[in-house]
Amino acid sequence: MMAPMEFQYIPAAELPHTTSLYRAFLEDFRSVSEFYSHSPSLAGVAQAAKEVRYPAATRAMVVERLRVQNDLFGSGRAVAHNLDRLGAGAVAVVTGHQLSLFSGPAYTFYKALTAIRLAEELTAAGTPAVPIFWLAGEDHDLAEVNHCFWPSGDGLERLELRSAEAKRGSVGAVRLGNGVVELVSRAAGKLQGPAAEFVGDALRASYTPEQSFASALGRLIARLLGRMGLILLDPLDPELHRLATPVFLRALDEHAALSEELRNRAAALVEHAFHAQVKVGEQGTLLFWTLHGQRLPVRSVGAKFSVGEHEFGGEEIRRAIEKVPIEFSGNVLLRPVVQDTLLPTVAYIAGPAETAYFAQVSVVHKHLLGRMPAIVPRASVTIVGPHAARLLDKYKLSVADVLGGSAKLRELMEREALPKALVEQFAAGEQAIREALQGLRGPLEKLDKTLLGALEHAEGKMLHQFQALEQKAGRASAFRAGLLDTHEKELSTALYPDGQLQERVHCLLPAIASRGLEFLGELSESIKPGSGNHIVVLP
Incomplete structure (x- = not known):
């Protein structure tokens, strides 16, 4: 049994590269409250829960599909229990991330752990809630997800899966291919510590040639966090996608009004000396259409719409949405609304950039859904290993000193x-x-x-x-x-690798191996949702 870990806290607003909007969100929420519906406090989330309107038929369909998905991932009893609770009326604390190799940067897990922790706190306060992780695989940029950075005694190594299918479809559906076998062996061989065997076995069982980026990450997270009740959701499920058809149709029909509202919101952000994350043009529709394997934006051109080199009438696109909704997806401003159409979301666990996006997304939420969840910052963490701790002690440094540049x-x-x-x-x-x-x-x-x-x-x-x-x-x-x-x-x-926070570069799996499986539970307990603190984990 390892000794209990020591945790220290740094105000997240003091971290490098913190934007003015995110700093205001953390330190003076009232100054940005017009851009969000609820504060990131437990009271704010509870208020969001009162606004949820979630049809019983949608709930039943979603729970049924999630049971199928999570059984395939091997999620286990705790997840099955939470699915029962979701079916019985629980609300959802949602987060998600792209499908990076071997889980990608550590904050993938920090988002999940924050969702788990907040769902526990909400439930204890009288609002039954379950945590859900959205496996974001709709994008087509394989280069964004086919690698990770693996810390070991030899330093930091980039592991890249070059043999994955070179197709242009959604990355979530891309098969890993035979090259993943050697990569898993190399990664597992570098693991050390009491949980090295468990983590290595989880990698070998999850990342096999026939798996996709979505199914592999789902299987891995299920093995590591399933016991905490984390429900996984793959949005590429055709049945779930069909439930989003009304959102896609309204986004098409009301694109002009949405674009105007978004441009007004961007102007309001600039007026407050904040930066608008997404530039919205007059021709945008918030929709993508996957044609011939390419995910292309749908643009308004006069009375018609252009998709790549093709031109369509509005009714043509409407019929396509109704017939094959799986071919359509939302951009970064519409995707959260699709998510919250499928789920009774009361809180979304967001990183700093996502929090800024939601200052614009709130316009789309209110227009199409009539409500918006509370946006709660994810946990931000730096893990100090034994060697780094000795160096900090030798030079009488703090982690904040290292983050100073x-x-x-x-x-x-x-x-x-x-x-x-x-x-x-x-x-x-x-x-x-x-x-x-x-x-x-x-x-x-x-x-x-x-x-x-x-x-x-x-x-x-x-x-x-x-x-x-x-x-x-x-x-x-x-x-x-x-x-x-x-x-x-x-x-x-x-x-502070390459001038970035550790959580944005290092994969977390080696730390889990070296600290033991108890590490995830202890880290979850150290998280204080909504506090905005950066957690420093000492040996």
Whole structure:
């Protein structure tokens, strides 16, 4: 049994690359409330639950299809129980992600764990809720999902599945092919720790040549999170797609009104000094049509519509939607409305970029659905391994120091690399400079008050040069030891790879293997939905 993990928290608004809209969402929701329907608090989600109108026939059909899907994924008893609860009237806490190889970046799991945690909290507060993960495989960009970055003792390795079917259809339906066998073997061979065998077996059982990107990820998540009751949903199911037919028809028929409302919303965001995530043109319809294997936008051209090189009348497209709805899908602004037509969604667990999208999506929600779920930030996490922890301790650094960027990190490491006696001498020297210049303040003020500005300027320049000398001395000391470059690279790769948060690059599976299966449960319990805190997991 491993020792309990230690968790620390950093306000998410203090993380690098945080947009002004997301910072306002986290720190002052009232300032952005006009762009969303409900606050990200438990009370806001409970209020959203009161607005759900979900036909019994739709509920029965969706639960039936989800039973079939989750049985195929091998989800188990906890999921079957939650499907019973969904059938009996529970609401849904939904999240999802694209179908990246081996689950892709770690935040795929953080989204799922946040949904699980929020559903538990809602249920405990009196609103029965279940967590649902949307396996987003409608897109056609295979290059977005055919790889992951695998951390190990050797550093960070890009694993890419080159042999997957080179077809132009939805990535969710693309078969993995024989090349996945060697890739699974390579990934599993790098796993270490108490759960290495379990995670390796889960990979081998999930990622086999005949599986698709959707079914493989579904099987993997079912093995790792099924015991927590996470329901999986594959939207490429033809029966589920048929339930979205009315949404597609209205998006087509009312495209002009929707476009105008979206442009007005974009203007309102800009007026508040925020950035509109999606540019909406006058010809857009929010719809894609998959023709001859290509997913193409449907554009309005006068009284007709263009799809690639083809031109159609409105009635032609309406008949196609009614006949083969599986060929149609929504863009980033319509997809959430399709999702919330299929499900009794009260909260969507979103990343920072998605949260910004929803400032525009809310217009579409209210127009087509008459309601909108609460948008709740996903958990944001940095995991500190034993080696990174030793380096942080050696250089007296925090994770926040590493997230400050390479220049700041280097400066702190160089300063700490100095011998203690020399550090004390530099500190004494800096203090002596300050005291000497302070001693001149009184006489200069009596002589000519205008000289005080020159004194402050001189003090700033002298201290800057003195501190630069200290950094150079630290650099020289570290180079003599021959370790600084190596340690800086190791820390950055482990905690802030390529200037990005760890969760956006590292696959989580090696961490699960090294920390044990209890890790997922402990991490879930550390999540505080709606708080906006970044979790630092220490060894």
